[in-house]
Amino acid sequence: MVVHTVTFAQRLREVFELLETDLRIQLVFTVAPHAFGNGLTEFLQGLGIATVPWEEALRAEFDLALAAGSRGVHELRTPVVRISHGAGQIKLLTDVSTLAPGERRSPGMLSRQHLMHEGRLVPAAIVYAHDRDLKELGLSCPEALAVAHVAGDPCVDRITAGRPRRASYRRALGIEDGQRLVVVTSTWGPTSTFERIDSLLPQLLSQLPRDLYRVAMLVHPNVFAGHGTRQVRAWLSCCQSRGIAVVPPEADWQGPLIAADWIIGDHGSLTAYGTLTDAVMLLTAAWRREVSDGSPAALLSAVAPVVSPGYSLAEQLEYAAQLHRPGQYDHVAAALSSAPGQFHRRMRSIVYSMLGLGEPARPPFVAPPPPPPSLTRWEISVGSGTML
Template identity: 75%
Template sequence: MPDCERVLVVVHTVAFAQRLREAYCLLEADLRIQVVFTVAPHAFGGGVARYLESLGIATVPWEEALRAEFDLVLAAGSRGVHELNAPVLRMSHGAGHIKLLTDTSLLAPGETRAPGMLSRQHLLHEGRVGPAAIVYAHERDLEELALSCPEALGVAHVVGDPCVDRIVAGMPRREEYRRALGLDEGQPFVVVTSTWGPTSTFGRIDALLPQLLSQLPGDDYRVAFLFHPNIFSGHGSWQVRSWLAGCRGRGISVVPPEADWQSLLIAADWVIGDHGSLTAYSTLTDAAVLLTPGPRREIAAYSPAALLATVAPVVTPGHPLDEQLRYAARQHRPGQYAQVAALLSSVPGEFHQRMRTLIYSMLELGEPANAALVPPLPLPAPLEQWEAGSLGMAQ
């Protein structure tokens, strides 16, 4: 296509790819813009090429992207993007800024640990702010940024959170999603969420799995595992499913990392999760939330996960799990987690319009003459398609 503005989308991981999709889809149908994709090196990059190919996306090699010129770069990670020949728009890939910086070797004496998108280590390159624009979900993020990396305030923008907007918009379709999943009317549905790392739900699955298998009546409850894509990338799908082989024929589904997960949170009656983003997003739904024991020292004190840990009940091995679920359901009240949900976005419903305005401003183009609407969530696949037994060890 001649005379196009060229936008490069840099994808490091499947989780980053899913978040970036909320941004580059805002450029659909604009013949003035060509979107180019590349896969950047990353330790958890497994499955990225396959995910992009499933969307019909062609990629250029990373080395070629480094040599080429673009008008704008969209990225959700920091690795290698300073080498690209274009201004970079950096966006986060989760709910708030939960996990504190793990590599403290580069911290100056007395410097406090901050989450990645608020840390100097992730935002500065050779002492200068790397991105031309950094987008945040909440005004409070700017307050924290002023403490951790004030140099970046000049390029920081509050645009909201796309997952917040899509979950809220999808809530009226809850029964439709439940039917698509194959749930019977009123059938109890439990979603187990996990971030990645040794302190995650998956890292401690040996404690939770026996409770799920032995204490939930299989004919009554349906269970779905929503695991962070880094778990599948780090261990491989075969190994993950091998560890979960005992779930076969027990009404437990393992949702693949590339699937749209928001509709499952909306459909859930309970969410059992850790300090990861999906547990925080579940506070936007009608589900009762139960937490697995988490590492408080790894969580930013001002994050949604930290607040949730003070108000949500915690799963314990000393009581039958179905009794704990019933207790959480009896205690659950509408708006119980409203304060947590309010930390996810200070401009709910506005991400797509604000993000599109920022992108077009950076491209120095006029926006299309139509509103940027929140795209509806697709109907999920039936849970039977993802059941541990039907997936098979050949995969």
């Protein structure tokens, strides 16, 4: 298991939990170099996972390697399986310096730059969430079509399994009768909600009465890894001192998302996954040029209302709720996976086939998200000396 970041580790967990109880298989984890790798070793240790040094992993020979990132995997001496790590192929390739004149700017995991190395296709298998990814792959890197598979999205399947438990998630979070939950989601990068949090904070801090609204912030782990956990906590300490929960990067985010009455977000994966819930959606900022046409984020940006900094946030939430209709975002949710409910079965089949092993004679179990802790656990400010 080649792990680059906390985000990638969270997605790979959906795969290694399918394999780890099989007595025929030994899982070995290594941390590959990455700019957003801060906090990853601690995250893995929290799961009880020991790692081998990256340099040792490069020298050793394994039967198979699984990765959600591309950096350095071409150096491995083993077949590599690449899996997607977000909600659809949303973000376009950021490093355009390697593009030839007129070459398409594809999403990262559909681009030649992320799949090829010195003219060689690196992955022995590539796992995508949706059939439309294969169409784009045929345009951007046709050499990869022969090893591409569509398995669906594990987060889609888990959120769907957890939706009937929404009431229990709200109780676990401490949402009382008459209170409603606002979840603010942010990806990373210059056009993310977090990078513009200074314009949203005054509304969150002063315009949502605590007795009526509870607020939780789900910030991408790359934000914590890039800026440093202490710095991010310090920047957001004013939120926590006013009763806004800042969910730590290692926490399971699916329960709070399912429990939300409103989701305010950007073009990140969590906002897109929010369309699977009953929440009313609102968007922040202008980031349309950053996302791929036809992606869940692009579809959502065409229909969801946008937060206006100059107006009462409470009034905007209520107005958006009045406009909301059941099934309003079904077409966005459908763009997340073309194999709903099938990721774990299909993914297990791919891995066992590549290992040359028969699958266990039992279906894989897809557990709903675990009950989250109370929001009060994450509403404590940095100044109190208590860790998130």
